Amino acid sequence: MARVVIDPVTRIEGHLRIETEVNGGRVTDAWSSGTMFRGIELILRGRDPREAWIWAQRICGVCTTVHALASVRAVENALGIEVPANAQIVRNIIAGSQNVQDHVVHFYHLHALDWVDVTLALKADPAKTSQLAQSISNWPKSSTTYFKGVQDRVKALVASRQLSLFSSGDWGHPAYQLPPEANLLAVAHYIEALDMQRDFIRIHAVLGGKNPHLQTFLVGGMSTAIDGNEPEAVINPERITLFNELAARAKEFVQQVYIPDVLAIAGFYKEWFGYGEGLGNFMAYGDLPAGSINDPAGFFFPRGVILNRDLATVHPLDPAKISEYVTHSWYEYSSGDGVGRKPAEGETNPKYSGPKPPYEFLNTDAKYSWLKAPRYDDKPMEVGPLARTLIAYASGDQQVKKTVDGVLAHFNAPPTALFSTLGRIAARAIEADLVVQKLPDWIAQLDDNMSHGNVKIHDGDKWDPESWPKSCAGFGLEEAPRGSLGHWVEIENKKIVNYQAIVPSTWNAGPRDAHGQRGAYEAALVNTPIADPERPLEVLRTVHSFDPCLACAVHVVDAQGKRYGHEIVVTPEPEAAYASTGGF
Amino acid sequence: MEFCGTMAATLALPQAYSQTIATALGQKRKPTLVWLEFQDCAGNSESMLRSTHPTVEEVVLETLSWEYHETIMAGYGKHAEAALQRVVNEEKGKYLVVVEGAIPLGEDGIYCTIGGRTAIDIAREVCRNAAATIAIGSCAWDGGLPSAGINPTGAVGVHEAVPGITLVNLPGCPHNAANTAAVLVHYLTFGALPALDGQNRPLFAYGQLIHDQCERRAHYDAGRFVQAWGDDGHRQGYCLFKMGCKGPETNYNCPTVRWNNSTSWPVKAGHGCIGCASARFWDTKSPFYERLPHPAGFGVDVTAGEIGWTVVAGVAAATAAHGVGHVVRDHFHTSAPSAPPEAESQATTTASTEVK
Numbered sequence: 001m002a003r004v005v006i007d008p009v010t011r012i013e014g015h016l017r018i019e020t021e022v023n024g025g026r027v028t029d030a031w032s033s034g035t036m037f038r039g040i041e042l043i044l045r046g047r048d049p050r051e052a053w054i055w056a057q058r059i060c061g062v063c064t065t066v067h068a069l070a071s072v073r074a075v076e077n078a079l080g081i082e083v084p085a086n087a088q089i090v091r092n093i094i095a096g097s098q099n100v101q102d103h104v105v106h107f108y109h110l111h112a113l114d115w116v117d118v119t120l121a122l123k124a125d126p127a128k129t130s131q132l133a134q135s136i137s138n139w140p141k142s143s144t145t146y147f148k149g150v151q152d153r154v155k156a157l158v159a160s161r162q163l164s165l166f167s168s169g170d171w172g173h174p175a176y177q178l179p180p181e182a183n184l185l186a187v188a189h190y191i192e193a194l195d196m197q198r199d200f201i202r203i204h205a206v207l208g209g210k211n212p213h214l215q216t217f218l219v220g221g222m223s224t225a226i227d228g229n230e231p232e233a234v235i236n237p238e239r240i241t242l243f244n245e246l247a248a249r250a251k252e253f254v255q256q257v258y259i260p261d262v263l264a265i266a267g268f269y270k271e272w273f274g275y276g277e278g279l280g281n282f283m284a285y286g287d288l289p290a291g292s293i294n295d296p297a298g299f300f301f302p303r304g305v306i307l308n309r310d311l312a313t314v315h316p317l318d319p320a321k322i323s324e325y326v327t328h329s330w331y332e333y334s335s336g337d338g339v340g341r342k343p344a345e346g347e348t349n350p351k352y353s354g355p356k357p358p359y360e361f362l363n364t365d366a367k368y369s370w371l372k373a374p375r376y377d378d379k380p381m382e383v384g385p386l387a388r389t390l391i392a393y394a395s396g397d398q399q400v401k402k403t404v405d406g407v408l409a410h411f412n413a414p415p416t417a418l419f420s421t422l423g424r425i426a427a428r429a430i431e432a433d434l435v436v437q438k439l440p441d442w443i444a445q446l447d448d449n450m451s452h453g454n455v456k457i458h459d460g461d462k463w464d465p466e467s468w469p470k471s472c473a474g475f476g477l478e479e480a481p482r483g484s485l486g487h488w489v490e491i492e493n494k495k496i497v498n499y500q501a502i503v504p505s506t507w508n509a510g511p512r513d514a515h516g517q518r519g520a521y522e523a524a525l526v527n528t529p530i531a532d533p534e535r536p537l538e539v540l541r542t543v544h545s546f547d548p549c550l551a552c553a554v555h556v557v558d559a560q561g562k563r564y565g566h567e568i569v570v571t572p573e574p575e576a577a578y579a580s581t582g583g584f
Numbered sequence: 585m586e587f588c589g590t591m592a593a594t595l596a597l598p599q600a601y602s603q604t605i606a607t608a609l610g611q612k613r614k615p616t617l618v619w620l621e622f623q624d625c626a627g628n629s630e631s632m633l634r635s636t637h638p639t640v641e642e643v644v645l646e647t648l649s650w651e652y653h654e655t656i657m658a659g660y661g662k663h664a665e666a667a668l669q670r671v672v673n674e675e676k677g678k679y680l681v682v683v684e685g686a687i688p689l690g691e692d693g694i695y696c697t698i699g700g701r702t703a704i705d706i707a708r709e710v711c712r713n714a715a716a717t718i719a720i721g722s723c724a725w726d727g728g729l730p731s732a733g734i735n736p737t738g739a740v741g742v743h744e745a746v747p748g749i750t751l752v753n754l755p756g757c758p759h760n761a762a763n764t765a766a767v768l769v770h771y772l773t774f775g776a777l778p779a780l781d782g783q784n785r786p787l788f789a790y791g792q793l794i795h796d797q798c799e800r801r802a803h804y805d806a807g808r809f810v811q812a813w814g815d816d817g818h819r820q821g822y823c824l825f826k827m828g829c830k831g832p833e834t835n836y837n838c839p840t841v842r843w844n845n846s847t848s849w850p851v852k853a854g855h856g857c858i859g860c861a862s863a864r865f866w867d868t869k870s871p872f873y874e875r876l877p878h879p880a881g882f883g884v885d886v887t888a889g890e891i892g893w894t895v896v897a898g899v900a901a902a903t904a905a906h907g908v909g910h911v912v913r914d915h916f917h918t919s920a921p922s923a924p925p926e927a928e929s930q931a932t933t934t935a936s937t938e939v940k
Binding site for chain 1: 649667734850851855
């Protein structure tokens with residue numbers, strides 16, 4: 001028996017540590033630990049709820065914008081605001097393009113190097129690579145000369161003996177199974193995908209001012225003024241043309257590069273349809289509304305829960321069944337650590353009890369993570385693209401069913417094959433394809449409204465805090481690229497008095513609960529084959545298939561938190577007395 | 585050469601320097617860079633991925649040897665940590681280090697560990713042995729978001745965590761990759777850091793007020809303001825001052841370099857500046873929707889509420905105010921309780937005068 005540790009888990013967002021127990025070439029147990037803590041919700045106390053989204057967005061810079069959206073939805077829910085149709089559509093375009101861009105970056109830049117040996121690309125025959133490329137796609141960049149050029153670039157890098165980001169890779173690991181030509185193809189597309197994400201995300205620059213950390217959300221709508229007759233309006237006919245161009249190019253990339261690459265690479269690793277299953281419980285809040293956010297029936301991503309791999313039944317979702325445990329997390333509850341607490345009554349007192357750094361191993365029998373353990377109806381759940389795809393599939397969504405069945409037929413595999421490491425990768429690609437096809441519809445709706453003189457982008461009735469009730473509370477749910485995201489807010493006397501976020505990676509990467517139930521990563525890692533405990537590449541494959549985002553996952557609400565260092569005491573203007581002073 | 589020309593422009597160098605830059609970047613042995621992430625959101629890493637001139641692949645594959653960067657490196661676990669140690673041991677005093685995220689000092693640093701070591705332990709070793717450290721983003725500069733309010737984890741910036749090192753600060757939330765690339769190129773070309781202000785920020789990027797470079801400035805001078813989100817003025821691109829814009833007291837080249845291949849920037853997208861490149865901006869610039877109490881350029885006797893009425897008659901005064909803006913701002917800072925630290929505006933003022 002050996003304890004195999006990966007810390008840091010790289011090519012993710014944030015700081016994640018995985019400890020595994022390996023027996024006879026297999027993982028027999030696993031523990032997932034988040035090793036960084038900031039306390040953002042605590043910092044939010046006492047602030048103006050209208051700006052909570054600006055703060056909350058910084059929970060994560062990779063899934064940038066998703067926390068901004070969940071935050072404005074929470075405050076709008078608390079204040080009873082329904083945003084104008086134009087604002088709702090702009091938010092769908094922003095969230096949809098985030099989903100597509102994030103999935104592409106995940107596959108090529110965060111995940112591909114678990115399957116692709118960059119150094120083997122040197123052994124590829126560019127002519128055969130060209131044949132391979134043309135056999136799987138009509139993508140124009142597929143000539144022998146093109147692949148020769150990419151190969152020369154890799155050669156120059158290797159010859160320089162300075163391999164940069166690639167210097168510490170596991171090259172030559174026996175788990176790499178692609179032929180040289182597929183490696184060269186993937187390396188070429190790794191570089192092309194950098195171009196794609198850079199180009200496509202300009203849609204966020206127009207609609208958000210910049211990416212990462214967009215700056216155009218407003219409680220009540222968006223700041224992206226829309227007017228078909230004003231050249232200075234953020235959304236005007238010229239911009240609609242640009243959105244359509246960017247969306248069209250993204251669609252070409254997804255359908256002619258991303259999807260064919262996933263199918264081709266997965267074809268060499270079919271045994272990974274048999275590893276990495278995990279919990280078999282899946283949850284999605286649902287998102288991308290056709291009209292009101294309060295009408296889940298119109299969601300493009302349906303809402304629901306699947307239990308015990310049963311695709312015949314989609315259970316309705318009840319947010320009241322969500323609770324969080326800290327039994328194995330570095331916090332303590334006033335009511336005792338053996339009981340879960342609901343997010344609206346969220347309580348977190350950070351209390352580190354792990355080993356003193358530098359340390360070699362965590363004491364995983366005790367507390368071992370900065371993540372809490374969220375549960376739905378006391379069950380651990382997996383969230384993310386696979387959960388969403390399965391819920392849409394099981395709900396009978398015809399477009400999803402057709403696409404998923406097509407992929408399964410390609411591999412001659414049953415739907416249960418989706419409960420796996422490769423299933424997550426396939427579901428993510430399928431989802432990007434569905435969303436990128438949907439983008440033009442939203443752009444057309446926006447164009448149509450604009451053409452008919454509908455220039456309403458913000459509902460200002462509740463902008464003035466004087467119009468608010470003395471106290472109110474609300475929540476905002478969303479489907480971020482990595483899964484179900486929820487923000488809960490409580491407002492009193494125009495200030496935030498409590499803020500809580502439960503984030504996709506907390507569901508997936510969280511530790512055990514009071515009943516000893518593993519979190520999603522931990523469960524998925526059991527039974528993973530390990531060829532070489534010194535180089536546990538296979539562990540990375542399954543962990544990366546969830547697309548971890550750890551900065552998101554670690555959070556805290558606590559009124560009694562310790563204070564350190566340079567507190568800034570801001571004396572507010574009298575008329576701004578509700579801001580900046582809370583929490584001191 | 586197009587890239588070299590862009591770089592010369594960003595750095596405010598004559599175009600003749602394009603060739604110097606090209607020659608310097610063509611050298612054989614690539615300098616090593618390591619990128620550390622602590623209490624971060626990876627927004628600065630993502631911003632780097634969006635860099636266009638140069639692209640991240642040009643920087644990472646051809647200009648520098650980027651040996652360590654958790655978000656995108658191939659290696660993991662102890663192999664990744666070994667790569668970092670190799671650089672520290674074998675290239676002592678020669679490599680560059682980028683730091684992203686704040687460094688928590690509370691509870692002996694246990695709020696952020698990597699490979700079982702604390703962030704502060706890693707930062708001390710890696711930054712002290714580097715030729716220079718580049719702190720990118722507001723968190724690495726002054727603690728940023730994790731240090732706001734009651735600062736639950738004792739988060740600080742690099743200059744406070746590891747004093748006495750050669751340091752460049754590139755604040756902003758996130759950093760603009762065009763500026764970071766320009767600093768790297770300047771270092772590779774001239775073997776030295778670009779001219780810095782009193783807070784170690786490059787003058788080319790932080791030497792001027794957003795307000796003075798803003799495309800909506802003419803509307804401000806003419807007294808044309810957005811009064812409500814989505815109103816006629818908002819759709820016509822009027823000034824966002826009354827909606828809380830912090831451009832009049834924020835130094836940054838956001839309006840000129842813009843974002844995502846120069847596509848846009850927040851004010852262009854209809855929202856006020858939040859002052860994200862200013863010192864301790866989460867505390868000093870919030871509430872973000874409160875208009876500034878005393879507008880720069882109008883003297884302290886004019887309150888924000890009067891703007892829009894008085895200004896129409898005062899175009900001449902407003903124009904003249906450009907020249908006295910710094911003096912007015914200094915005056916404003918002494919009288920306004922929520923102003924950023926006095927040192928910032930003074931240092932910037934002095935330095936930018938020297939440059940011109």
